[in-house]
Each structure stands twice: as structure tokens, then as C-alpha cells.
Amino acid sequence: MNILISGGSGFLGSAFSKEILKRYQSADTDLHITWLTRDSSQAHPNDIQMMTYDELAQTDLGFDVILNLAGAGIADARWSDERKEQLLASRIKPTESILEFIARTSTKPKLLVSGSAIGWYGTQGDKPLNENSGFEPDFAHQLCDEWEQLALEATNYGVPVAIVRTGVVIHPDGGMLGKLLTPFKMGVGGQLGDGKQIMSWISREDWVGAAIFIIEQHLTGKAGSGTIDTGEMDTENVERAATVDNTLPTANETPAVVYNLTAPNPVTNHTFTKTLGAWLHRPTFFTLPAFLLKLMFGEMATLLIDGQKVLPQALLESGYTFRQPTLKQALEEQD
Template sequence: MNILISGGSGFLGSAFSRELMARSRVQNKNVNITWLTRDSSQAHPDDINMMTYEELAQSDMSFEVIVNLAGAGIADSRWSDERKEQLLASRIQPTEALLAFIARTTIKPKLLLSGSAIGWYGTQGDKSLTESSGFETDFAHKLCDDWEQLALKAMNHGVPVAIVRTGIVIHPEGGMLGKLLTPFKMGVGGQLGDGKQIMSWISREDWVGAAIFIIEQHLANHTSEGHHASEQHHTNVSSSDNVLETANDTPAVVYNLTAPNPVTNHTFTKALGTWLHRPTFFTLPEFLLKLMFGEMSTLLIDGQKVLPKALLEAGYEFKQPTFKQALTEQE
């Protein structure tokens, strides 16, 4: 099986690639992974192929699955107007390149798995949110929705789409946890604001496992018959499941990639301090977070309770369903 990954060298893409290759060796299956890159000299594992975007534009290769993860980190810096443009462009440009390849290639992929985030739902406090929930409009929602709507255009070419809305990914190698390790180890870690905001998280091991589960489930049920391209219209999630209602008969689904047990920031802080054997007396008040981070402070202050209803109903079994497990059972 040939798989093309944008963002393959990143925090999620690299772990996803490693697990795919490990499973292929155990199962004695032939899996070829290609990372899309803007830098042909980028370091990479020996068993990973590399392809530049320029090469993709000329390539006649075929891929059974395309995984679209490219995108700058939304929490990496303050949301200036320039940064907002960078965040959008870093998602839109790779997706457009993939769509151009899909439109041109003779043998279409059987699935496009495209990244998104639980920011799609906007700020909704402690309201339980599943794939059929609506949204509140803010910058995070618009960023995610623009990315999702573009990826869904793959259906115009008969390619099914799975959108994965990712929560806070937990692993010490990167993401939010990677950024917090240093201050917490120094004993200056603490809760954010009143600590009551809900954090919807997922261990990196389960993110990888869930993504592979979605792909394998789709390929097992895949049929190329009865899929006809048509003009893409704006989509809404069905009220009963995670199937996106579109004007197109090519299937599209959405999954929340979050653990089934979200925690408050207070619980997160205390668990992290216990794991590191460090005190967590400090508190960063809300006004200071807003002063430091501006509009981006909403990611730290305003909670989201996003649940993986579709993933659980599909039969995925979490390896690390609790936050304590995510901290103590790292690979």
C-alpha cells in the first residue's frame, strides 16, 4: 500500500509513520510511505520516501491513501493579522497541491484523511460536543472550517474524505505537554485562570491508533462503485451520526480525535505536577494570559468538552483513556 503524507515529519506525522511501518513489519505487509516536503534535503528515516511539492505536480504515482497533516502550530505564537494569514496559508496551500494531484491522477486514492481541530466547534464552555454538534464562530472555527471545506473538494473527484478534529495531543516529545515540561520541572508550573476550563485531550499513541483504525476501517469497507463527482456545497453534520450531509454521493465523515475522559485545567495541572514530582502552586490569572497572548489566550482560558462519539461507536478501543495513563504509559 502506498501512502502519501503532508506534514509527515511533524509531531503527529512522524509517529504515525513509525507505527505504520512497525505494523507492516509485524504483519508482513508491504507499506510504502512518502512524505511531502518543501525541502528535498530534509532528514528522514531510511524507510521513508521523500517528494517535493514540485515533484508532486509532475508525478504519475498512485497512492491508496493520502494523509493531510501540514499546518503551522496554532498555539506557537500570538495571533497577529500576519500570523493568522500564515496559519491559514500553511493549511490551504498544501491541501490545494494535494487536490491538484488528485484531480490529475488517473488512479484516484481510496481515501483522503485530512486534519482539523476541535477548534472547529468554537468556544462552548462545558457543553458536551460530538460530531453532530454545531459551532460558535471565532477565528479557530473559521481556520478549521476553511481547511475542512477545501479538503472536502476531493469528493468532486470521487475520493472519500475523513476529517479528523484533533484535541490537545499528549506526549513529551512535543505539543502542549512538550512546551510545559520545562516550567513544570522548574517548579513554576501552575493552573491557567480559574482552572475550571475543560481540556479535551488525546494521547499521541491513541491519536496514531485512531487514525490507522479509521483508514483500515474505510479500506475494509471501501467500494469504488456508485461514487460520482459533483459540485461541492457547504456541509453540515448529520444529527444522528458523523456522516457529512453533502450534495455529493461520495462519502465524507468526521471524527473527534479526543479521549473519552476530558479533564479540567486544574486536574491537568495537578496530574502533571504529580507525574513530575513538582509543586504546582502558581496560577496565571486570566487578565495576565490575555495581556500575554491576546486573542490566542482563548485556547488557554476557554474550555471545550469534545467527545469521541463516532470513534467509540465504530469500535475503537482507547489504549490510554485516562489522563493519568497518557502521562505514565508513554511509549
């Protein structure tokens, strides 16, 4: 199997590559990973191939799966007009290059897995949200929706699409947790605002596991099969869950689906703060009030003080079992 990854060297792409190579090599199965890059001299593991976007525009190679993860970090800088344009362009341009490749290649991929985020749903407080839920319009929704709609154009060429809407990914190597470790270790970590906002998170191990699961389900024709394994899932979430139709509308008969890549047990910011402090054996007395966060981050403060309760219902119904369904496990059981 040949897999092409945009954003392969990033926080998620590198972990995905390492894990799927390990699994397939241990099963003595032929697997090749290629990272799309703008810099051909970029450092990379020996068992990873590199390809520039210019080379993609000319290659005759075929890929079974394309994993589209390229995009600047949404929380890395204040949302100025210029930054908003950068966030959009960093997602749209790589996706356009992939679509151009799909359009001209004679050997079409069997699946395009394209990144998105739970920001698609907009700010909806503690309302449980699954793949059937609607959205509230804001910048995060606009950003995710434009990225998703472009990726769905792959179905025009007969390529099935799986959109993965990712929550806050937990691992000390990077992401939000990587940024929080230093202040929390110094004993100056604390909750944001009133701490009641819901945080929909997923461990990096489960993000990788879920992505591999989705790919294998689609390639074997088992997508959408299975029953819910609730495990340690919050019973309130189970009671509110009904069978979800995670298909997305397309202009043809080529299928497209969406998955929420979040853990089944979202937590409040207060709980997250206390759990992280306990894991690090550090106090968590400090609080950053909402008004100060808005002064510091402007519109981007919505990511910190407005919650989303996004549930991975389609993933559970497909039969995926979470390895780290609780935040405590995600912190203590690092891969």
C-alpha cells in the first residue's frame, strides 16, 4: 500500500507515519509512505520518501490513500486579517494541489482522508454534538467548511472522501499540551475563565489509531459497520446518542463521510486543569479571567473560553475502541 501525506512531518502526520509503518512491517506487509513537502531538503526518517509539490504535479506514481493534513496552527497566533488569510491559504493550496493530481492521474486513490476540526460546529456551549449536528457561523466554521468543501471535490473524480474533524489532541510532544507544560510545571498553570467550558479532546495515540482504523475500514469495505462499544464513555452521552448518519452530500454517487476525532469523555476546562496539575504534581491556583483572554487574544479567545461538546459517535458506531478514553489515561499512558 502506498500512502501520500501532506503535513507528514507535523505533530499528527509524523506520529501516524511511525505507527502505521510499525504495524505493517510487523505484519510483513508492503507499505510505502511519502511526505509532501515544499522543501526537498527537509529532514525525514529513512523509511519515509519525500516529494515536493512540483514533483507531485508531474509524477506518474499511484497512491492508494492520500492523507491531507497540511495547515498552519489555528491557535499559533492572534487572528488578524492577515493571519486569517494565512490559515485559509495553508489549507486550500495543498488541497488544490492534491485535487489537481487526482484529476490527472490514471490510477485514482482508493480514499482521500482530509483534515478538518471540530471548529466546524462553531460555539455551541455544552450541547452534545455528533456528525449529524448543525453549526453556528463564525470564523472557525468558515475556515473548516471551505477546507472540507474543497476536499469533497475529489468525489467528482470517483475518489471517496473521509473528513476527520479533530478536537484538541493531547500529547506532550506538541499541540496545546506541549505549550501548557512549562507554565504548569512552574506552578503558574490554572483554569481559563470560569472553567465551565467543555473541552473535546483526543489522545494522539487514539487520533492515530482512529485514522488507521478509518483507512482500513474503507479499504476493506467495512465502513459504517459495527456496534457502539461505550467502554468508559459518559453515560449521559450514551443516553443522548442515536444512530448517526455520517454521510456527506456530494454531486455524484461517490461516497463521502465525516468522523469526529474526539474522545468519548469531554471534560470542562476546570477538570482539565485539575487533572493536568495532579499529573504533574503542581498546584493550579491561578485563573485567567475571560476579559483578559479577550484582550490578549482578541477573536481567537473563543477557542479558550467557549466550549464544544463534540462526541465521536460515527467512530464508535463503526466499531472503534478507544485505547485512552479518559483524560487521566491520555496523560499517564504516553506512547
